Amino acid sequence: TSLNRMLRQLEALGLYRRHYSKPATLPQSKSSLVKRMMRQCFNDFLFKMDLTLLSPLELLKLQALATQELRQRNIVRTLNNPLGDYAEWLVSNALGLKLANNSSAGYDAIDDEGNKFQIKARRVTLNNPSKQLSAIRNLQAKDFDTLIAVIFNEHFDLLESFAIPHEIIDELATYRQHVNAHILQLHILKVRNDPRVVNITERLASLHNTSYIK
Numbered sequence: 001t002s003l004n005r006m007l008r009q010l011e012a013l014g015l016y017r018r019h020y021s022k023p024a025t026l027p028q029s030k031s032s033l034v035k036r037m038m039r040q041c042f043n044d045f046l047f048k049m050d051l052t053l054l055s056p057l058e059l060l061k062l063q064a065l066a067t068q069e070l071r072q073r074n075i076v077r078t079l080n081n082p083l084g085d086y087a088e089w090l091v092s093n094a095l096g097l098k099l100a101n102n103s104s105a106g107y108d109a110i111d112d113e114g115n116k117f118q119i120k121a122r123r124v125t126l127n128n129p130s131k132q133l134s135a136i137r138n139l140q141a142k143d144f145d146t147l148i149a150v151i152f153n154e155h156f157d158l159l160e161s162f163a164i165p166h167e168i169i170d171e172l173a174t175y176r177q178h179v180n181a182h183i184l185q186l187h188i189l190k191v192r193n194d195p196r197v198v199n200i201t202e203r204l205a206s207l208h209n210t211s212y213i214k
Helices: 002-012 028-048 056-072 083-095 166-172 201-210
Strands: 116-123 146-152 158-165 174-176 181-183
Touching (some): 056 083, 083 116, 083 146, 083 201, 146 166, 158 166, 158 201
Antiparallel strands (some): 146 158, 174 181
8 A cells, every 4th residue: 555655665774663653753854755755645545535434523533633734734713623423413313303494593402292403513622721611692582491511522432411401501601791692601510510410421332433434
């Protein structure tokens, strides 16, 4: 393969040793050569990669690494996408819900009994560890019965997920006038310790860690 050829070439140049974990310090004259060889190898690999063989989680991890590098280069400003869409897919499939149309205001999914669910996802990173959920609008309209909060780390690993009844959000969320919406901090112990809140992390984790779509 192109990768093996490149590794053999690097080994011949003394720039790579198999089973050696610590990277060598390269002279400037060899550094540009290594970069060119790595780019060529990556291009060969990229255009031959069969993405259909990867699970949703593996695709998300690949996307996360690419987005993180783009942010380091000041090309993108956030790390969030495609978090929301994936969380809705994960929750609806794990809990047996039917996703609502995009035009359905106030909720994202519905069960067989007509209960409505709003799904909020948050991706915490070293730079931003906050577990504040995105704005909950028109709370008093009671457009949903339960809010599903899903928390991922920066590599899209599932950390935790909770099913929170509307009444708890009504009690504990804070109204912010400047966004005209309620804000819920998921780290608040009153939310986590309330017996009406259900931890559904394990129900989501099984699908998240093993799912595959052809």
